Amino acid sequence: MSRVGIMGGAFDPVHLGHLLAAEAAREQYGLEEVWFMPSHIPPHKHQAGVSGKQRLEMVEAATRANPAFKPLDIELRRGGVSYTVDTIRELRREHPDLDLYFIIGADMVNYLPKWEGIEELTGMLKFIGLQRPGSFLELDALPDHIQQAVHLADMPLVDISSSLVRKRLASGKSVRYMVPDEVHEYIVRSGLYGLQP
């Protein structure tokens, strides 16, 4: 059974932290591919400022050079609030042969008890959790059935977030090397996040 990782997020915009997390999970769990999946409306935070099409295009630009990384537009096509449980049900119908691993940073691991349909979700996939500066990942604090579904991976800690990238762009600061060059070019060319095209 092929192992596939899913890196879900708003990707507003995609940054180096996302790519390093996906690569660490791929390497440490022998994932054949990692699918980068922008959410339509995130379940727990404000809707992204940039359109789904543009967030997907940035993900396409960021993943193009890596044959193991693929963009996945399933949540953008479905619309509405992007509950992961709905997406995984759909993906398992389409790909019953895959062993799915959902990749998340420490902030999201700690939030797992509040995810919609978490009991069903832990029966359908495994999570790969990564430490992230600013949120300490504490497995012991989680209910048993969630702890059993979460596997840990190591990555070089990087204190980069999409909010930091947006804030820096809006105040005219450099985000070079925080996002891939292709994404930087896309942001500048499209005049996103307060830049003039």
Ligand SMILES: Nc1ncnc2c1ncn2[C@@H]1O[C@H](COP(=O)(O)OP(=O)(O)OP(=O)(O)O)[C@@H](O)[C@H]1O
């Ligand atoms: N620097 C990072 N290290 C590890 N995981 C990360 C990092 N940045 C984001 N993630 C994880 O990537 C997933 C998608 O994150 P998302 O697209 O919401 O980015 P974000 O940087 O958290 O955004 P924002 O700052 O707008 O809240 C989440 O599981 C999040 O925990």
Ligand SMILES: O=C(O)c1ccc[n+]([C@@H]2O[C@H](COP(=O)([O-])O)[C@@H](O)[C@H]2O)c1
């Ligand atoms: O389904 C849920 O209840 C749920 C709650 C919080 C987060 N998620 C998913 O986790 C991924 C990372 O979330 P975020 O908010 O950090 O972009 C993204 O794919 C979200 O849809 C899912």
